[in-house]
Amino acid sequence: MVKTNPGWFFEDYTLGQVINHAVPRTVGPGERALYHALYPARHALYSSDQFARASGLPQSPLDDLAAFHVVFGKTVPDVSLNAVANLGYAEGRWLKPVYPGDTLRSTSEVIGLKQNSNCKTGVVWVRTRGLNQNDETVISFVRWVMVRKRDVDAPAPETVVPDLKPALAPADLTIPDGLDFSDYDLTLAGEPHRMADYEIGEQIDHVDGVTIEEAEHMMATRLWQNTAKVHFDATNREDGKRLIYGGHVISMARTLSFNGLANAQMIAGLNGGAHANPCFAGDTVRAWSEVLDKAQTVAPGVGAIRLRLVATRGGAPFVLKGEDGKYLPHVLLDLDYWALMPV
Amino acid sequence: MVKTNPGWFFEDYTLGQVINHAVPRTVGPGERALYHALYPARHALYSSDQFARASGLPQSPLDDLAAFHVVFGKTVPDVSLNAVANLGYAEGRWLKPVYPGDTLRSTSEVIGLKQNSNCKTGVVWVRTRGLNQNDETVISFVRWVMVRKRDVDAPAPETVVPDLKPALAPADLTIPDGLDFSDYDLTLAGEPHRMADYEIGEQIDHVDGVTIEEAEHMMATRLWQNTAKVHFDATNREDGKRLIYGGHVISMARTLSFNGLANAQMIAGLNGGAHANPCFAGDTVRAWSEVLDKAQTVAPGVGAIRLRLVATRGGAPFVLKGEDGKYLPHVLLDLDYWALMPV
Amino acid sequence: MVKTNPGWFFEDYTLGQVINHAVPRTVGPGERALYHALYPARHALYSSDQFARASGLPQSPLDDLAAFHVVFGKTVPDVSLNAVANLGYAEGRWLKPVYPGDTLRSTSEVIGLKQNSNCKTGVVWVRTRGLNQNDETVISFVRWVMVRKRDVDAPAPETVVPDLKPALAPADLTIPDGLDFSDYDLTLAGEPHRMADYEIGEQIDHVDGVTIEEAEHMMATRLWQNTAKVHFDATNREDGKRLIYGGHVISMARTLSFNGLANAQMIAGLNGGAHANPCFAGDTVRAWSEVLDKAQTVAPGVGAIRLRLVATRGGAPFVLKGEDGKYLPHVLLDLDYWALMPV
Incomplete structure (x- = not known):
């Protein structure tokens, strides 16, 4: 039996399937520093504990996109290892800031399937959630990818294309608990x-x-x-x-x-x-x-x-x-x- | 007097000599994050505090090889700066996990010496130990290197080749205190x-x-x-x-x-x-x-x-x-x- | 209105002006590890909490130059974005060690101005201070840069060249509270x-x-x-x-x-x-x-x-x-x- 991960193929996905992705990750000050070394990250809220506290948060969270990448990365072995293309994102929501010491894991639910007319590939829609150690969802988003079939003769699933919002409404956004920009310091923030x-x-x-x-x-x-x-x-x-x-x-x-x-x-x-x-x-x-x-x-x-x-x-x-x-x-x-x- | 380190030469080593290597190192979340940025490290026990706790450890330790590299690195100025070749390793044992905040230092004992027939080089065997801030040995291993002589006419030491195990027996291994895989989560671990x-x-x-x-x-x-x-x-x-x-x-x-x-x-x-x-x-x-x-x-x-x-x-x-x-x-x-x- | 930072030009500076630089930064173990990955940093006081404690400090501080770079970096958007040349440093003083968890920000005072004879550039002297979250100055230094004029016809300011010490006297140096090398371990330190x-x-x-x-x-x-x-x-x-x-x-x-x-x-x-x-x-x-x-x-x-x-x-x-x-x-x-x- 082959021990390595061959990735998933189009016919491995079924509608409603929930995939629990591997390798939870505790994030901390090392991930934060590396993010700031790899990118010219300067948003004050993610740079200074003091600035974050003045904005009503307990401390500076892990950068929003760093948290996204951690959650996303876990889905790759199950969702996009055999992907031909990453086709799109929708309905991405940051629901809770991620703080040093939090442990993130990811799950994805298959919410759409559509075989392509060439019978060689299909499109898979998943809604991915990133959860912390308290099983709170910190990030959720939909993405869809084109995935190869293992066997071109495998039967096509019923086509289900999810109904996704072209854009979130302001009311769909979650504001972090306590966030308050009343005393926001424009000078410290930089502009x-x-x-x-x-x-x-x-x-x-x-x-x-x-x-x-x-x-x-x-x-x-x-x-x-x-x-x-x-x-x-x-x-x-x-x-x-x-x-x-x-x-x-x-x-x-x-x-x-x-x-x-x-x-x-x-x-x-x-x-x-x-x-x-x-x-x-x-x-x-x-x-x-x-x-x-x-x-x-x-x-x-x-x-x-x-x-x-x-x-x-x-x-x-x-x-x-x-x-x-x-x-x-x-x-x-x-x-x-x-x-x-x-x- | 030359202030820089010229490294050690073959005739500087004597059997039984103990070398206390320089520059102790406190390791933490920064070293951990860098290890995971430099290598595709994904073993769950070293990635997630939760996973480590579910396995009976207090938190996620520093990756086993990161700890090894820290201990090894300290020996280089004294053991291998003038090495012609790293010839081998034996009897390497991980005796205690290294946790964020631990401070590591290294000592080596010369356990073997053999001048080569060309009289220009010799082989030095050392048993290196990595110790934490409580003077507990966390790692020990033997390695041997070929080192240049400073003076080809220096007398050869008595040849002593240590008797090393071709492999550790299972009973030679130390299991970290509390380690328990009874409730091991294969899904989270990835395979x-x-x-x-x-x-x-x-x-x-x-x-x-x-x-x-x-x-x-x-x-x-x-x-x-x-x-x-x-x-x-x-x-x-x-x-x-x-x-x-x-x-x-x-x-x-x-x-x-x-x-x-x-x-x-x-x-x-x-x-x-x-x-x-x-x-x-x-x-x-x-x-x-x-x-x-x-x-x-x-x-x-x-x-x-x-x-x-x-x-x-x-x-x-x-x-x-x-x-x-x-x-x-x-x-x-x-x-x-x-x-x-x-x- | 242009939203991006065009940087400052020579005629934007006035003598005695105080510039509060943007983006405070909380530093920690991630910055420390990266410093040691990017440079061959081995000074024991900045490598080991134990060594720092044996020297009378509460723990290993952030490397002296890492703290300097953080303080310096904040001044770039306001001082040297349009600089033609960094001309010099003087009177740099490390006043207080920086520890993990400290948040640094920078301010600069314009202490000298001199338009060049070509009327296209001028020299600006600033005294920069790095402050921690308790508003204590941790580092101060003077630097001077040649900066472009926006408008060559802008009037020249009165020339003021600050009187800077060619070198600090030993009595000008601040020794960190508690520093004590009485029991200094030369072996651990490496030389x-x-x-x-x-x-x-x-x-x-x-x-x-x-x-x-x-x-x-x-x-x-x-x-x-x-x-x-x-x-x-x-x-x-x-x-x-x-x-x-x-x-x-x-x-x-x-x-x-x-x-x-x-x-x-x-x-x-x-x-x-x-x-x-x-x-x-x-x-x-x-x-x-x-x-x-x-x-x-x-x-x-x-x-x-x-x-x-x-x-x-x-x-x-x-x-x-x-x-x-x-x-x-x-x-x-x-x-x-x-x-x-x-x-």
Whole structure:
């Protein structure tokens, strides 16, 4: 009997199936420091215990996307080891901050299946939840991937495409208990711009660029215990390139967006996202954002801002797609998320 | 007087000599996170405090090999700075888990000496012990190295070759206090295979590969405060290559072996090992294992499995040596160890 | 309104102005471990809680230069984003050790201004202070940078060049509360040389070299939340090179100086420093030191040694400048500092 994990194939998934993913992870100050070494992370709430306390939290939590990557990474051996493509995200919600000492594990429920017409692949939709040591859900999100079939002759399952929200409504967002931006210190946070200073439709070029290194994306991807071979093994592709984990690009773009959006402190929702083109070492990643929406929340001084975050490997900002409707070759990521910021 | 460390030469060692190595090290969550960023480490006991507690330990210890590297690193300035070759390991025992906050130091006793017939070098055997802040031995092992003589005319010492066990017996292994795999969660651990599912003689190709980067092996080697120049200085060799610390290959192979041996949780003994060929950046490291032996232990639900772990830079698995009896050029490491796993 | 930070220009500074820099940072075991992974740091006081306690401190502090980099990094967006050159340091003082859990922020006071005769740039002197969560100053230093003018026609400010000490006197140094080297363990520290064993004028070649990698200097620079574009963006210069943060060279040289100065445990003062030539990935950094002065302190067993620390990219040690009075091309750094060591 083969002892290694061959990954799951399309016909291994059934609707309603719950997969308990392996290898729980206790996170702490080491993960935090590494996140800040690998990305230009500067959002004050995730940098300073004092700033977090002044915002009503007990201490500085693990960066929102670091928590996401940990939860996501656990799903890879069961969901995307044989994935041909990561097709999308929806209904991502940050439900509870993750603090040093918390232990995270992940479960996924299969909520949609659709065999492709070529009979060689199919699309699997899963709703993944990250749970802490008290079995509280800290993050949940839907993603869908195209997965190979083991046997092209295996019968197709009944097609079920889940009904997903094109975007979370502000009321769908969970505000961390106690969060309060009434006494928010703009100077310490790094920029004077409150939510009121941003207009819907406003576009921001985040200016800075970071050239990607193999050692860095591999360290990040391993830290999240993401095992996808394409990120680590230069012999995996004919061109000898290692494909960079899409989450590395997400974190790079989000942290680059500090310059212009320093007060968009916490990610609260992920409406959708596309990895438009693959990223490789040597690419210099840049980012721009567009304000899609704004809303008040019930928490004192806390607003919610909906942002499009686009990562590029250079090229002009503020353009996404060509006349053919396809992403331009220099666009790496098109992400749609909600962040919490002082009103 | 020269202030820098010239390293020790063969004639500096005397039988029975005890060397107290420098620079004690307090280890903690930062070392743990870096280990998991530098290697694809996924063994649940070293990843989750909850999993460690469910296994009878107070919390998740520092990874077994990270502790080994810290203890080993301290010996380099006194034992292997002038080493021509690391010849072997024997009688390695993990006696006590290392927890965050522990401070490690190392001592070595010279237990064997043999001048080579060329009169230019000799072999030194040392038994190294790693001690914690309570002077408890946490790790002990024997290694032997070939060391240059300062003066070829220095008299040869009496030849003493220590009598070393070809392998530890199961009864030689120390089981951590309280370790209990009775309620072991195979799902969380990542694979369904208990010790009973492995047969003696069984071989496992661990499938995955990791391409080695300069930044990564240097960060690892520095973290263990290993000062050997060949790992850091590209001007040290004529070909401009930096030789990769053998321990980097050991950790890479051991963590790659998760895929197929996820439940071989803790290393308890090191029977022997050879660094068959040097490893350099750009090599893609792979690993295979062979089950050499199995035994019960006195701890509830805990078995001991003896494994050969082989690291390669590609090439066919399951072959080690050519017709000339020498390791094949693609073989990097041949290690023989005992691990603890659920029976 | 542009939301991103354009940096400050020469005419934005006024004498006496106080700048409160953004993004406070809680430091901990993760930062410590990364410092020891990125540099060959081995000074025992910063490596072992036990060694620090035996020296009268409550635990091992964050490495002196790591604390410096954190404080320095915060000033970059306001002081040196548009800097043409970092011209010098003076009157640097380590006033209080930084411990895990401390939160650091920085403020700078403008203490000097001098427009250059070309009217395009000017020199700004700032005294920067790093403060902890109790508003205690932990580090202070003066640095001066050449900054571009936004508008060449902007009027020149009154020229004020601050009166800076060419070097701190021993009496200017602050010894950490409780520091006591009476029972200092030379064996654990790694070398037998006390301050008495060094002569003024003595020169030490630290022998070892480290070849610099892009991933490493970027991780370090990001960890200190230093945002200067030239360190991260390979498209920023015509030659595609990333300029390495001068502080990376300082830390590399200081940690390399362990080999020969293992007992120069803590940096207490920075008298001056020049980044003589830029450093790039691929350079192999080496270091040599010269003993400039020695003094007693009031703390038991604690002496102060004044050292010149020179980093090179190879080439002969112990030479700094050519016949033209300029630094030789292989010299990277010329630093003048006080360290505390056992008498």
